[in-house]
Amino acid sequence: MRQNPETIIMNDILVAVTALPCAFFERCNTGAARGSNGRLIRFGTPGAPDIRGTYRGRSIAIEVKTARGRLSKEQERWRDSFVEAGGIYIVGRDAPGVMTELEGM
Numbered sequence: 193m194r195q196n197p198e199t200i201i202m203n204d205i206l207v208a209v210t211a212l213p214c215a216f217f218e219r220c221n222t223g224a225a226r227g228s229n230g231r232l233i234r235f236g237t238p239g240a241p242d243i244r245g246t247y248r249g250r251s252i253a254i255e256v257k258t259a260r261g262r263l264s265k266e267q268e269r270w271r272d273s274f275v276e277a278g279g280i281y282i283v284g285r286d287a288p289g290v291m292t293e294l295e296g297m
Contacts, residue, residue: 202242202256204287209245209254209294217245217252239266241281247294251279259285 202219209217220243222236241253253274255267263271263283271281280297284290 197258198256198261201258201284201286205254205256205284205290206243208287208291209243209247212247212294215245215247217243217247217254220244237270239264239268239270241267241270243284248297250297252282252294253279254282254284254290256284261285 206217206219209215220236220240222238222240224232224234227233241255243254243256245252245254251274253271255263255271257263275281282290282293
């Protein structure tokens with residue numbers, strides 16, 4: 193079974209950032225699923241990033257996108273609120289790019 197390109201990028205980014213010293217990152221899921229009774233259950237915050245964590249004392253959010261991927265309106269709203277609160281928001285298109293942004297902090 194072939195993984196979608198965004199999943200491959202996300203896995204590469206997670207491997208890279210979790211190897212950083214004194215860092216904590218985790219995958220965050222948002223979506224919906226049907227329970228055993230058939231009822232729709234929503235989870236996560238709409239617009240929340242794929243990966244969140246802390247590095248060098250800063251709160252980091254990473255939204256994973258392919259080269260052509262764009263943020264949705266919900267993601268833009270979440271990003272704006274997060275940055276206004278002092279967080280660092282990265283649109284991660286590949287692991288080397290994310291690592292460059294983190295090392296530049």
